[in-house]
Amino acid sequence: LASIRWIPLSSLCTPAFVVDVDKVKRNAQRMIERCQKLGVQLRPHMKTHKTLECADIMTGGSRRCIVVSTLAEACFYADRGYDDILYAYSLPFDKVEQCAALSEKLELFQILLDHPDALEQLRKRPLRDGRQWHTEGVELRGVYAHCGNTYYCTGVEQIQAVAQETTKLILQFVEKLKAVGITCKSSIGSTPSCSHPVKDMAQLSEVHPGNYVFYDAQQSMIGSCCLEDVAVRVLTRVIGHCPHRNQLLIDCGWAGISLDGAGKLPTGYAVIEGHPNLKLLSMTQEHGRVEPISGELDYSKYPLGSLLTLIPYHSCATAVMHPVYHVHSEGRLVGKWTPTRGW
Amino acid sequence: LASIRWIPLSSLCTPAFVVDVDKVKRNAQRMIERCQKLGVQLRPHMKTHKTLECADIMTGGSRRCIVVSTLAEACFYADRGYDDILYAYSLPFDKVEQCAALSEKLELFQILLDHPDALEQLRKRPLRDGRQWHTEGVELRGVYAHCGNTYYCTGVEQIQAVAQETTKLILQFVEKLKAVGITCKSSIGSTPSCSHPVKDMAQLSEVHPGNYVFYDAQQSMIGSCCLEDVAVRVLTRVIGHCPHRNQLLIDCGWAGISLDGAGKLPTGYAVIEGHPNLKLLSMTQEHGRVEPISGELDYSKYPLGSLLTLIPYHSCATAVMHPVYHVHSEGRLVGKWTPTRGW
Structure with a gap:
């Protein structure tokens, strides 16, 4: 007879941060299904938890297609078999070399640019092994917005109004780019908008929420969750x-x-x-x-x-x-x- | 010819927490000298920095006579040759076993009690190897107060008024204990009061400031430092x-x-x-x-x-x-x- 050790939460020394893994799995699965039903690619954000285990749950085990907020997270996941990592941070000039190294190591490492000076930084550090930052050194892959203003909402109606407005603006911008010959992807995020998506978000390439895997009292007040x-x-x-x-x-x-x-x-x-x-x-x-x-x-x-x-x-x-x-x-x-x- | 690597701060990736070791040494030395001049034992608090190196500077290399705010700090220092550690935290009932283990391991490990139930907890866990919690199981070593109200002060005059009042109250309490046959030590702390001590603090057994080794904008507004x-x-x-x-x-x-x-x-x-x-x-x-x-x-x-x-x-x-x-x-x-x- 094997003895089964049943260790209760009350045995922990406090303060202790505790995670209900069943709720994590349920929150993750619901977001996966919501995005599948809507027909939009989910790119979950890692910044809330920054762990391998939770990332595996959020990506359904694929270890592909994630967003991170720091280079430490990018390296952490890249070292553990993750790929197609989007570093959702305006290119920090002190980290160009490390971004280049990740671009050379991974199948796909995506960075954000919002200023011509950042483009200049990339040109100064060409990639090795036949890789390139793309077209004249740089390829524009997509347009990324956060819709952080959903955090000022209360209730589904307000959240969806912001989601609708953000989606409309992003899609209009992508259309303008298309008119001058640039075809690219589009992505918006925020846990409130992705917890209650509007139909038009199906026209986006991706969504990138993160907090939803844990949620919190703030999200329940906004109306993202119970x-x-x-x-x-x-x-x-x-x-x-x-x-x-x-x-x-x-x-x-x-x-x-x-x-x-x-x-x-x-x-x-x-x-x-x-x-x-x-x-x-x-x-x-x-x-x-x-x-x-x-x-x-x-x-x-x-x-x-x-x-x-x-x-x-x-x-x-x-x-x-x-x-x-x-x-x-x-x-x-x-x-x-x-x-x-x-x- | 040896090449000397001179690495400037500007080479750091940001955000980066940087410590000026010369200022740390100066702040530490000034507090040591201030306490020596006053004639009171300094027991520096580790909670601000929680590092070995800074503790060595604050204790002048003695590795004795420190205060900590968490059991993690207590174990960290105990594992690195430190002794005479005061765990300045009302005995947490979930950590009695670990406190007992530290009491058995160190020459002196001091804990705080502020309720009869805590005494009961100690009685339930007698120490091994002929050690004891002291007199009927527990020895009252001293009375400890923080004078955190110095943080509402602006300027030396206000700080010293609080330091004076706290010192007076503590010494009166110690006198009352003495009158019923209990002789014990006394300790007050806070970086503002110990940066500008009043003469009567010489009658205390110890002082236990901590933040002074780094200081900060708050302390400069209070008047503890420039x-x-x-x-x-x-x-x-x-x-x-x-x-x-x-x-x-x-x-x-x-x-x-x-x-x-x-x-x-x-x-x-x-x-x-x-x-x-x-x-x-x-x-x-x-x-x-x-x-x-x-x-x-x-x-x-x-x-x-x-x-x-x-x-x-x-x-x-x-x-x-x-x-x-x-x-x-x-x-x-x-x-x-x-x-x-x-x-």
Whole structure:
């Protein structure tokens, strides 16, 4: 008889960033199916999680067709068998040599240019092995926009209005290019617009959302998802009772959840799961101050050492604070994911 | 003839966290001398930098008598020959076993208790090898306070008033303990109060500041230091011109400088060295938006690829975003420091 080790989430030392792998898979699969149904190529963004395991889930195992926000991510994925990587960042002049090396190594490495000086930088560094940056040194592959203004939306109607407007503008621009003899691709992104796409987005070549694999409290407020779709949490423990301030202290400060979302949520810097009357009011590096939105705290409900679960306001900002993610399925720990960091 | 490699800061890819090792040594030495002159034991805090090299400088090479904010720091230093470590954190119940292991391993490992339940936790885990938590299982070593309210001060006079008040309260409390037969130590900290100590602090057993080794824009506003004393910077490059918004884009977003300091500085999230009319207005994960405080930007002064230097609002918050610190002496790169992370 083999003994089965069933390790619960509550065994983790806190603060701990935990990922529900079933929700990650569901969020990823839904986006894949949404894009298939719409008839547009999905190019998922890696910046939210920066891990190999999550990238494999988002690409359905193909290890092709991704977007990254840093050169560190580009190298991380290129070193692990990924290809067709789009570095969605206006070409940084200090990284031309490394971009050239990736272009020589991969089947396809795409970079963004938004200034003639950047073109000059590429011309100064021709590619080796018969490769080229394309046509007179550079090939324009496509037009890329983010539609970050979807983050000011509330509800599907507003999101779709922005998605429609962005799609229209991009397609008009591509038409203008075509009129002067340049045929190229088009891509827009943002998790809100790709969670509720409009039909015309089928005319785009690609979409490039990223946050959707985790989602967060912000996305649920925008209307991209339900709070139940959010795949990540920060586990924290009560470490102090402060009856003179009607507060609890928890072991998660800004080093564990980030300062993102100040003033955005009625419950402060996070949603405290299962405790809608609690607010994460303020933080130091390693301490959080929690108080009731109304009334007096009943400290017997929150003994020292007891666990609380925080739903991050912005999962990209929270994930970046953690050197390791603890992965679980239905509350059972199943592994660890280690993100890449730096630039 | 040996060739001398002189590697300038400008060779770094950005964003990069850079540390002026001469300023670090000067800030550390000044604090050592200030405490010697006052006649109080310095127990430097490691939470700002979390590196071995900086700890060696702060302890004058003794590798004894430090404070840490996380168990990860405690283990990091204990594994590298450090001893007499104070874990300045109300005993987290999930970490009792690891605290016991450190108490068994080190000559002296000190923890903080602020609740009878915590005492119960220690009793449940007696130490091995003839060691003990002391008297009935636990020895009260001292009373520890932070005087974090010095962070609301402006100027030496206000700082010293808080330092005086905190010292008085702590010493009165120690006297009360003495009256009931308990003799113990006393320690206060905070970089502002220890940068401008009052005479009565000589009656304390210890002081435990930490940020002073780097300082930052916040400390210069409080009056703890001059802006010239700040030992750390984030190097960033101009990656975009946005004349329609009268803005520059830089390659440092909140992943490179943190969101700390929102609304606190007239120049936004950082001081942009040598450019008092520029403001770091807002950020995404990897982009910063810079605009003039008044007037129109002269883009010819900020060509794409040119370097800007950010002085962080809060160096603890900025350092934690960086997996490596680039160390220089007079602009010449001399090494890298790698901080510990996590909990």
